Amino acid sequence: VDVKQGKLQTDADIEKITAVLLKSRTGEFDLESILFLKFRSHGIHDLGCIGECINLERLDLSGNKITNLAPLASLRLLGVLNLSANRISNLEPLSSCDSLQSLNVAGNLISSIENLHCLQSLRKLENIRLKDNTYNYSNPVCRNSSYRTVLLEMFPNIKVLDGERVVGRGSDLYQLCKDIDDTIKAGSYKNGQVPDHADCKPWVEDSYWEIKRSNSAIIDEAYKQFNDVLHECRLLNNRATHMISQTERSLSLKKQPKQYAV
Structure with a gap:
């Protein structure tokens, strides 16, 4: 109980x-x-x-x-x-x-x-x-x-x-x-009045965010060098492709059975 x-x-x-x-x-x-x-x-x-x-x-x-x-x-x-x-x-x-x-x-x-x-x-x-x-x-x-x-x-x-x-x-x-x-409690109000704040100023100058244009001659030279490198890469690729095909051909010939005259 x-x-x-x-x-x-x-x-x-x-x-x-x-x-x-x-x-x-x-x-x-x-x-x-x-x-x-x-x-x-x-x-x-x-x-x-x-x-x-x-x-x-x-x-x-x-x-x-x-x-x-x-x-x-x-x-x-x-x-x-x-x-x-x-x-x-x-x-x-x-x-x-x-x-x-x-x-x-x-x-x-x-x-x-x-x-x-x-x-x-x-x-x-x-x-x-x-x-x-x-x-x-x-x-x-x-x-x-x-x-x-x-x-x-x-x-x-x-x-x-x-x-x-x-x-x-x-x-x-x-x-x-x-x-x-x-800080807010201490400085927000003085004598019951909201303190005046100076006008906000930008952190950076107006021209800071403008995109600065580079010298066109420098860009042209860089573009030319890039094309030259790209051309060399293509030549190397062609040579490599040619060598690979030759190697594959020679390997396939070696694998063929030899025939003997009777």
Whole structure:
């Protein structure tokens, strides 16, 4: 009966994660055998016994009502964690998740940079998301104008911040776009007026694109030399054809059987 109830729970809101729910959801008999879990938008507010899934590697708990992350402290093999769109303000329990590489906490209640200090011990952490413009998720800390700069200083190993690659292949493009945006914002308007720009000037002179005619004498000489070379090629071709025909004729004579007089 409990198992049936657990299966019914998966189709509705789940207030608390239980062992029965985990087993029925994954089909695993032992919680330690569970490697991947996805409980997206189930109304969860209590993580229950999820900490017993000690071999868990990927976990998606986005879109719930979670406030307390304490049960996650035992998940030392957890590599990817999605906690977006919850009610989290304290990330301290994640400091013991040594294998964590990717963390998404966009759309929560993280209010200051100090709330992120606990993550500095996670040496493998390469991807942090506190803001997601696609879904309009953010955190109060993101309102800080120096938030991005401070975060990159705090986490020197970070490769991706808020979905933008900051190190490695592709980072130059993101930086270029950011510089362009900053330049536009800084220089587009001064005192509420659009600045006057000087008339555009062509990059090259008007005569640059005109086809320059060559000396006709040079063209005639080149044409004559080309015809001479072409004539020599024809002569060589005729000689080669003649020699090939002679060779074929002599070979055919050699192949004919010899006749002896009786």
